[in-house]
Amino acid sequence: MALILSQPFWNSVNKSLLGKLRKKTGYSFANCRKALELHDNNLEKAEKWLQEQAQALGWSKATKLEGRATLQGLIGIAVNKSFATIVEVNCETDFVARNKTFQSLVDTVANTCLKFAMNKYKVGQDLGKIGLDSERLKSLSCEDGKSLADHTALLIGNVGENVTLRRAYCLQAGEGISVAGYTHPAPSHVQKTLFGKYGALIAFKKISEGCDDDMPIVKMSTDQIGRLMCQHIIGMNPFKIGVQGKDVPVENSDDEKCMIFQEYLLDPSQTVAQFLAEAGISIVDFARFECGEELDIGTTPEQQRNLDVTVEVGG
Numbered sequence: 001m002a003l004i005l006s007q008p009f010w011n012s013v014n015k016s017l018l019g020k021l022r023k024k025t026g027y028s029f030a031n032c033r034k035a036l037e038l039h040d041n042n043l044e045k046a047e048k049w050l051q052e053q054a055q056a057l058g059w060s061k062a063t064k065l066e067g068r069a070t071l072q073g074l075i076g077i078a079v080n081k082s083f084a085t086i087v088e089v090n091c092e093t094d095f096v097a098r099n100k101t102f103q104s105l106v107d108t109v110a111n112t113c114l115k116f117a118m119n120k121y122k123v124g125q126d127l128g129k130i131g132l133d134s135e136r137l138k139s140l141s142c143e144d145g146k147s148l149a150d151h152t153a154l155l156i157g158n159v160g161e162n163v164t165l166r167r168a169y170c171l172q173a174g175e176g177i178s179v180a181g182y183t184h185p186a187p188s189h190v191q192k193t194l195f196g197k198y199g200a201l202i203a204f205k206k207i208s209e210g211c212d213d214d215m216p217i218v219k220m221s222t223d224q225i226g227r228l229m230c231q232h233i234i235g236m237n238p239f240k241i242g243v244q245g246k247d248v249p250v251e252n253s254d255d256e257k258c259m260i261f262q263e264y265l266l267d268p269s270q271t272v273a274q275f276l277a278e279a280g281i282s283i284v285d286f287a288r289f290e291c292g293e294e295l296d297i298g299t300t301p302e303q304q305r306n307l308d309v310t311v312e313v314g315g
Contacts, residue, residue, distance in 0.1 A: 014036065025050055055150060055154060058153035059153045062153040062157070069162075070163065072090065072093055072291070072292065074097055074195045075088055075199035075289045076106040076199070077110065077193065078113070079180065079181050080118070082172060083117050083121075083171070083179070085110055086289050087168040087289075089105060089106045090163065090164045091161060091163045096159050101155060103195055107192075107193040109148055109151075110168075112140050112142050112148060113132060117171075127171065127173060127203055127284055128174070129169075130170045131169050134166055137165040137168055149165075169289075171203050176205050177205045179202070180226020181230060182200055182226070182227050183198065184197065185197065198234045199289045200231075200233040200234045202233065203284040203285040204281045204283050228266060231265060232272065234288060238257055238286075241260060241283045241286065242259055244260065244273065247260075247261070259272050259286075260283075
């Protein structure tokens with residue numbers, strides 16, 4: 001928003017309010033001055049007007065930039081006790097992906113999906129699973145009442161390049177099931193929402209002790225087990241968990257895509273099945289997202305990972 005300001009305009013603005021509005025909204029001094037002038041130095045009305053203008057500008061830019069390729073971005077993961085979600089948000093350049101404003105949007109998308117799952121499912125004995133496609137993601141409402149599509153348009157107006165909400169997958173752990181998430185590269189500091197170029201979610205449960213007298217149970221915390229298995233999933237990219245006695249390993253272990261028969265990433269001397277037996281757990285479900293990875297056209301989030309879930313598409 002380019003402005004030409006006359007001397008009377010400058011004199012009519014309360015400088016103290018101008019500083020407060022600028023600090024609170026982050027918009028330019030010129031736009032903050034105009035907002036205060038138009039609303040007789042009413043801070044609340046000026047802020048609302050700025051937000052409306054930014055939203056309109058964002059939607060205008062979003063319309064113009066729609067269709068431009070978005071191959072960069074971030075995977076975001078949020079976990080809250082028995083609920084977990086993994087999301088992919090894309091942009092055009094890695095420069096924008098490293099922008100804190102973009103990361104704030106990923107955080108908003110992840111936590112909005114998490115709350116959506118928490119409202120949709122009640123903790124019970126089953127594992128709740130839901131995949132969200134781009135259109136469904138856009139329609140979700142955030143805490144401020146705006147849709148994720150509105151928040152995305154605001155960001156587009158800010159960074160000047162196309163941004164897309166690609167997909168999300170949510171897990172609700174039933175009784176006796178734990179969920180965990182991990183992103184790579186790992187964040188440099190502890191944060192509530194994890195960001196990375198790769199991400200994995202896992203749902204797992206403890207098996208009855210003594211089910212295999214020849215295999216001692218190695219004591220590890222739930223968080224540690226979840227993190228280690230997510231690291232394996234990110235690094236080895238299995239297509240499915242696999243079932244002993246039903247699935248069989250392939251001849252070349254480098255080509256193995258069935259998780260239980262894969263060499264365990266952090267200790268190739270044993271298979272994943274052996275590690276799980278030592279840890280005393282079994283895998284219930286998992287999801288792996290890679291930022292910008294090719295997906296079959298027309299597939300839903302659960303079909304992309306061969307998962308049996310309820311899928312929310314459209315409005």
